[in-house]
Amino acid sequence: MSSATTTAEVTSVAPPRERAKVLLPAILFLLLALAPLAVSLGMPAGWLALLTRALIFAIAALSLDLILGVGGLVSFGHAAFLGIGAYVTGIMITEGRSEALVILPVILVTCALFGAITGAICLRTRGVAFIMITLAFGQMVYFLAQALSAYGGDDGLTLYEKSTLLGFKPFASRTSFYYSVLIALGGAYLLVRGLVASRFGRVLRAARENPTRVSVTGFDVTRVRLVAYVISGMLAGLSGFFLANHTEFVSPAFMSWQRSGELIFMVVLGGVGSLHGAIIGAIAYLIAEDALSHLTEHWRAIFGPLIILFVLFTRGGIVGMLRKLGSRHG
Amino acid sequence: MTTGLLIVQILNGLQFGILLFLVAAGLTLVFGVMDFINLAHGVQYMLGAYLAVTFVALTGSFVLGLVLALAAALVFGLALEFLVFRHLYERDHLDQVLATFGLILLLNQGVKIVWGAAPLSVPLPAFLTGNVALMDGILYPTYRFALIGSGLAVGALLWFIVEKTRTGMLLRAGASNAPMVSALGVDIRKLFMIVFAFGTMLAGFAGAMAAPILSVEPGMGDTVLILAFVVIVIGGIGSIRGAFVAALIVGLVDTLGRSFMNDLLRLFMSAPSARATGAALSSMLIYLLMAVVLFVRPEGLLPARGRT
Numbered sequence: 001m002s003s004a005t006t007t008a009e010v011t012s013v014a015p016p017r018e019r020a021k022v023l024l025p026a027i028l029f030l031l032l033a034l035a036p037l038a039v040s041l042g043m044p045a046g047w048l049a050l051l052t053r054a055l056i057f058a059i060a061a062l063s064l065d066l067i068l069g070v071g072g073l074v075s076f077g078h079a080a081f082l083g084i085g086a087y088v089t090g091i092m093i094t095e096g097r098s099e100a101l102v103i104l105p106v107i108l109v110t111c112a113l114f115g116a117i118t119g120a121i122c123l124r125t126r127g128v129a130f131i132m133i134t135l136a137f138g139q140m141v142y143f144l145a146q147a148l149s150a151y152g153g154d155d156g157l158t159l160y161e162k163s164t165l166l167g168f169k170p171f172a173s174r175t176s177f178y179y180s181v182l183i184a185l186g187g188a189y190l191l192v193r194g195l196v197a198s199r200f201g202r203v204l205r206a207a208r209e210n211p212t213r214v215s216v217t218g219f220d221v222t223r224v225r226l227v228a229y230v231i232s233g234m235l236a237g238l239s240g241f242f243l244a245n246h247t248e249f250v251s252p253a254f255m256s257w258q259r260s261g262e263l264i265f266m267v268v269l270g271g272v273g274s275l276h277g278a279i280i281g282a283i284a285y286l287i288a289e290d291a292l293s294h295l296t297e298h299w300r301a302i303f304g305p306l307i308i309l310f311v312l313f314t315r316g317g318i319v320g321m322l323r324k325l326g327s328r329h330g
Numbered sequence: 331m332t333t334g335l336l337i338v339q340i341l342n343g344l345q346f347g348i349l350l351f352l353v354a355a356g357l358t359l360v361f362g363v364m365d366f367i368n369l370a371h372g373v374q375y376m377l378g379a380y381l382a383v384t385f386v387a388l389t390g391s392f393v394l395g396l397v398l399a400l401a402a403a404l405v406f407g408l409a410l411e412f413l414v415f416r417h418l419y420e421r422d423h424l425d426q427v428l429a430t431f432g433l434i435l436l437l438n439q440g441v442k443i444v445w446g447a448a449p450l451s452v453p454l455p456a457f458l459t460g461n462v463a464l465m466d467g468i469l470y471p472t473y474r475f476a477l478i479g480s481g482l483a484v485g486a487l488l489w490f491i492v493e494k495t496r497t498g499m500l501l502r503a504g505a506s507n508a509p510m511v512s513a514l515g516v517d518i519r520k521l522f523m524i525v526f527a528f529g530t531m532l533a534g535f536a537g538a539m540a541a542p543i544l545s546v547e548p549g550m551g552d553t554v555l556i557l558a559f560v561v562i563v564i565g566g567i568g569s570i571r572g573a574f575v576a577a578l579i580v581g582l583v584d585t586l587g588r589s590f591m592n593d594l595l596r597l598f599m600s601a602p603s604a605r606a607t608g609a610a611l612s613s614m615l616i617y618l619l620m621a622v623v624l625f626v627r628p629e630g631l632l633p634a635r636g637r638t
Contacts, residue, residue, distance in 0.1 A: 074424050121621050124628045128367055128423060129567060132559045133624060139556050140617040147610030257556060261369075261431040268428055298443055304436030311429040312417055 024322065025189070025276040032182055036175050048174055049246075050290055051283070055181045056242045058282035059188050061266040062275060063235035066192050068264065069273030070201065071228050072208030074131045077118075077138025078263050081111050081233040083255025085240020087145060090157045090250035100165045100241075107237040114141075115233030119226045138260055145252040156251025163245050171245050181242050185279070188235050193275055195231070204228050265307060271319030280318050334468035339589045340582065345474050347581020348481030352536035353554055354561040354573040355488060356529025362505035362568025364522045367423055369430035370410065372555025373437040374530050378403045378537025379546045380441050383450045386541075392455030399538045400531060407530030411523065419522070434552070442548045449545035477539050484535065485574060492570055501525060505568045557584075560616055564623050566630030575631060580616050587612040 032055070039048050060082050067073045088107045097103065118137045122130055151157045162171040171177045195201050207214045207221045215221045244250050253259070262285070270281025288306075292299035316323070357371045381402045386395030414433065418426050458476050461469035492498040500521055503511045512518040537551070544550065561580050565572025591612040595604035623631060 068424075074427065076427070118621075121625055124624060128361065128365075129563060129624075129628070131367065131423065131427065132563050133620070135556065136560055136563070136617050136620055140614050143613035143617075144610055147606065147613060149606055149609070257552070258431075258434075261427070264424070265428055265431070268424065272424075298439050300435040301439035301443060304432040304434070304439065307432030307435065308414060308429045311421075311425050311432070312414075 021274075024319070028276055028279060029182075029186060029189075032185075036178055039175075045174070048178055050286065052174075052178045052181055053243075053246055054283040054286040055178070055185050055279075056239050056246055057263070057266065057286060058279040059181075059185050059239035059242070060236045060263055061270070061278040061282040062185070062188055062192060063232045063239070064263050065267050065273065065275055065278040066195070066232045066235075067225075067228050068267055069275075069278070070196055070208070071204050071225055073123075073225060073229070074264070075122075075134040075229075075232075076131045076257065076260050076264070077134035077136070077141075078232075078236055079255040079257070079259035080138040080141040081115070081236035082240040082243065082259070082263075083141060083145060083250075083252070084111055084114060085237035086244040086250040086254050087148075087151070087157075087240075088237075089163065089241045089244035090159055091151055093159050093161060093163060093244075094151065094157065098161055098163045099167075100163045103163060104238070104241060107241055108234045111233045111237035112230050115230040116226065119229035119233075123222050123225055123229070135257055135260070138255060138257055142252050142255050142257070145255065152251070154252060156249055156253070159244065159248045159250070162248065163241070177246070181246075184238060184242065188238065189275060189279070192235070195228075196275065200224065200227070269310065269317055271317030274317075274319045277317055277319035284318060334465060335589075337464060338468065338470060339585055341470055341474065341478070343582035343585035344578065345478050345481075345581070346585055347578040348478055348485070349536050349540055350554070350557055350561050350581055351485060351574050351577035352481060352532045352539075354558040354565070354577055355485075355570055356532040357555075357558050358562040358565070358568055358570065358573045359501065359505070359525050360522075360529050361562070363501060363508060363525050364419055364504075364518075365508065366415070366419060366522075367426045367430065368415070368529075369427060369555065370433040370437070371529065371533055371558065372551030372553075373434050374403065374407055374533040374551070375537040375540075375554050376441065376546075376548070376551030377406060377437065378534030379452075379541040379544070379550065380445055380450075380537075381534070382538035382541040383445070383452050383546050386452050392452075392458075392542075395452075396538050400534055403534030403538075404527060404531055407534070408523070408527060411526050415526070438548045438552075447548060449547040451545060452541040454542045471543075473542060477543070480539065481536075484532070488532075488570065497521075497524060557616070560620050562630075564620050564630055566633035569630070569632050572630055572632035580619070583619055584612075584616050587615040591615075 032051075035051055036048060039045055060078065063081075064075065064078045067075055085107045088110055089103055092098070092103050092106065118134075122133045122137065125133055146154050162169065165171075165180075170180050196205070203214060203219050203221075203224050207219075207224060211221045240254070243254065266281040266285045267278045268281070269285055270279065271277030289299070289303070292302055296302070314321070353371065353375050357368065360366050360368050360371070378399060381399035382395060384395075385398040385402070386392055389395045389398065410433070414429060418429055454473050458473040460472050462472055462475060464470055490498075492501055500511060500516055501524075504516075504518065504521055504525075508518060511521075536554075557580065561576045562568075562573055564580065565574070565576030591608040592604055595608050595611075599607070
């Protein structure tokens, strides 16, 4: 009875929502594509570097949203994938293999393997235990990176050159690096969105609401979740590749558990489960972090309470607020 | 690897395990009774250590400083409960994780502002300096014995309260089935205040006791928090007995791994590669242990729910 009413409600509000689902991401990507123009119009050049960094984290946040928002699995070790991507890049460049077409497959395979092994163990548990186990696996990779004394250990590894693509150097110029990241983000967005819209995505979403019912229907919930976990990890590895090229430095701090917490916050800030929300959240987070850190060295003492207030008093993140604004005016 | 060294390291492992138990017990109780993930538990441990630094210096007496630090940690914890945690009980785990993560950022930075970023230390109390001779030529610091002893005493007290008192009965019932306890007319909010106060005290006590032997610095709670998570996941979430057993196992495995992994590996590899592998393997050892335990028993070693 009640489920019938909910379905009716959902169908009745679906058309404007569907429109917003296309419109908002389209505007977002258009603005991002035009951003370098702002620099030529007088925005400080450092701003583009900040935005590049934001887009890199947006890839990671987007990948996290696939398992956290769509799958309902709170992974607290997602920075591990980012760190693996960055370390593979750093180590391979140090060893003289800077071709992206060599590095990327290695990253994807490593992240897929790590995701498959840890995911298979993590997914045996649910709820809080899942949060804690992903956290613990994240720490494991963190300590492993600390122990890599040949590659800087605790101090990290400085890269003296950037990765090349087919022998060219698209990452050398600030603008072309920006567009490379934007293209990767766009590709990742389309991929994840396609996945979510597919039957696979529907099963993943349904399992978030009621895993028992889904498994009774004949789907292997754990397998679907594991596949999502692995894909999500591979995408986060991709963002690690760009991050290493951007900062020209990798260190264990890339995968500290605080970094995983920040990724979760980016997703929640933007709006859980909406995909473009994760992108908006990452950009908003990095701009806020940058602004506050220019204000005081103790910016975390301001940022922490802001997070708490945000959690206590808002629902649906930035995308939710935009949607509310949109429905009020439209 | 001499027997003497082995004994010393086993004692170190026990002492570390007992510290972990004090932190993990509060964490697992809060989670077990209220289904609440408190990431800020680690900073409460850190705060205990910082308050001990201040109060021991202020009063000039270790015992008095310890008592004052505990009281202050308790007051601070209750203030946090009133200001933040109270509003999160009904929310999902994601909200709890995020809000308490925000608290960590605030408090780690807060202690930097108040006490500075440089590591601080607490002098050993005069009556506990010196060493105890275990056997010929093997000395062990008296303070560490005191730490093991007081940790065990607090553990025993906790066991007594949880297993033998009415409050403890409600706690156990709450950990098994909180809605049922609430339906039977128990004020679950008040119960949680007690649990929370308990947990805060235990974490603060662990921090204050660790202060003389560790360096007191911002972020010191984060490492302990993660280890406490490992402990309660291995032991079985919500289970105090599980936390005790797992804390001792983790303490021993971690300490012994760090001291003997090199020697062990050197039996079948060269010294430099043994050193490199040993360093990586020994920091990962407890996480590997956790993975194995969960693979075999996803509920942990001694799960709280559905006790048999």
